[in-house]
Amino acid sequence: MIEQISLFTVDLIGHISCLLLCTAPFQRSCTKKRLLLAFLGTLVAGYFITAVPVIRELPIKAILLIMLFTVFCHTCYEGKLLTQCLCAAFSYVIMLALDTAAIFLFCNWVGMPREQLFADPQLYMICALFSYIVIFMVSFAIWRFAHSWAKIEEISVSGSLIMLLFPLMSLGTIAFLFQVTAKDYSVSHWAILNALGLVVTNAVLMGLLHHIEQEAEERKQNTALQHQLETQLEKTQVLLEAQTAQRKQSHDFKHHLSVLSGLLQKGNLSAARQYLAEIFETGQMDALAVHSNNPVVDAILNQKYAQACTVGIQVDFAINDLAKFPLSNRETVVVLSNLLDNAIEACETHKGTRLIRVKIQCSEEKTILSVINTIDKAPVMENGLPVTTKADPLTHGYGLQNIVSILAKHGACPVIHCQDGWFHFSVVMFTKAVSPALGRGQTTQILP
Structure with a gap:
């Protein structure tokens, strides 16, 4: 009876x-009650694995216990399941x-071969x-130390398989x-150091899982920020060019008015009408769509309208007064430029009708933004966003992610889907005057 209690205590x-x-690198996601029930169930299952003679020998026991701890x-x-399995293996x-190492030390202490001791x-x-008191003390120390780590969420499949080796x-x-060392009366100190070295090395590698994930996330964020910076610089240059073009048009407009004024003062109405017709034909009076x-x-x-026209894409606008457009200038550049760039790129490869419809409607209560294209x-x-098909996914695919991130700051969540040969992006941004219960997260869908 005492032996059974002792064995149970050791297993516990x-x-x-x-x-x-194995749980030190992760953030708890359940209630304390559920954690306690799962913990007790795991202990019972673990005791069963170690108690049944058929499955308590390596490697079956190791595989089953690692699977149990992973669950x-x-x-x-x-x-992620793969990351948790890897941590369970390390643990x-x-x-x-x-x-x-503890058994080797104990054998040296009593001066008895392990077979005879067992x-x-x-x-x-x-x-x-x-042995198990040593294990608990070291495990508890690692667990306490690991609380200072940022929690692991996932690492790549290839990285997990390599580290599993x-x-x-x-x-x-x-x-x-x-x-x-089964029959040695005194285990070599090198064997003990070897076992302790395995402890340290596996613990360090388990800690490196956090750093690998953290560095991967930082690289991803840096890539996204670099892409956004390049986009900002590009769009800023576009805005400067558009402003310069508008100034030139304003300058020419004064000359046109001067000529028309002279013709009208002379009473030459037919010449004035002819001059106006020539201006409209050349598009100088309607340069902005x-x-x-x-x-x-x-x-x-x-600018995007002109770009689309050069490649044979028709663009229809439904725009009202946007003086109170809710996005900042920087956010406006990122959102509208990325949406229209994606629409133009999709239409360029379309074999049928090339059409983009842009709707931006502002009111006191809300702003509707919709871009749909053939x-x-x-x-x-994937996760509600289209997966990029470009050759280098690390430098592409961040446009819509940036858009979703910006809209989330304004309490809006876009609808993105494809139906009947049309790609839809639509969102409603409610003003602060509207109750969050009514406005946050609501979306609109605009069909062609």
Whole structure:
């Protein structure tokens, strides 16, 4: 009876230690009650795995326990399943390497071969308690230290598979150490240091998971910021060119008025009419397709209109007074430029009717923004956004992400979908005067 209680206590300490290790890098995602129930269920299942003779030997036991700890992590903590499985493997190897080092130390302390020590129930139980107390102390220390880490969410599949090689090699090394030291009266200090080295190395690699994920996220953000900066510089140059063109038109407009004034003063009405007709034919009096009372919106829409016309794309506008457009100038440039660039790019490859419809309507309560365009093939959607088909996805695909991020700051969530050969982007931005319960997150859908 005492032996059974002691074995249960040892298993309990071991499973708690391993659960502390493998959950340390993750953020809890469930209630305390659910965590407690899952924890108790994991302990019962773990005890069953270690108690049944058929499955309690390596490597079956290791595989089953790693799977069990992974399920516990995935049930109660945030993060990807593959990342959690990798952390569970590292945790199990750390625990096994600590157990190996503690057993070697105990064998040296009592001066007895391991086979002989394991044959004595009392000595075996003392050795096991010593070993698992060491395991718990080290695991608890790592767990407390890991609370200062930013929590892991995911790493790449290739990165996970590469890092998984080391715990597998560590398991093989531990099995080899156990085999060659089975009958030694005194285990070599090098074997003990080897086992402790495996503990340290696996713990360090487990900690590196956080740094790998953090650096990957930082690289992704830096790429997005660089792309946004390049877009900003490009659009700023476009705005300057549009402003220069408008000034030239204003300058020419004064000359036209001077000529018309002279003709009218002379009473030459027929010549004045003919001159006006010539101006309209050359397009000098209607150089701008959009007049919204918002110079930034006008500059972008007119520049994109001219760009679309040069490649044979028809653009229809439904615009009202946008003097109170809710986005800042910087946000307006990012949102409208990216939306129209995407629409023009999609229409350029379209074999049928090339058409873009832009609707921007401002009122006291809300602003409706919609851009729809013809498209050959519906894009693949992931997390509500189209997946870029360009050769270098790291430098593309951030336009819509930036748009969604900007709109989220204004409490708006766009509708993005493809239907009947049309790609739709539409959103409603409510003014601050509207109750958030009524306005936030609501969207509109505008069909062709």
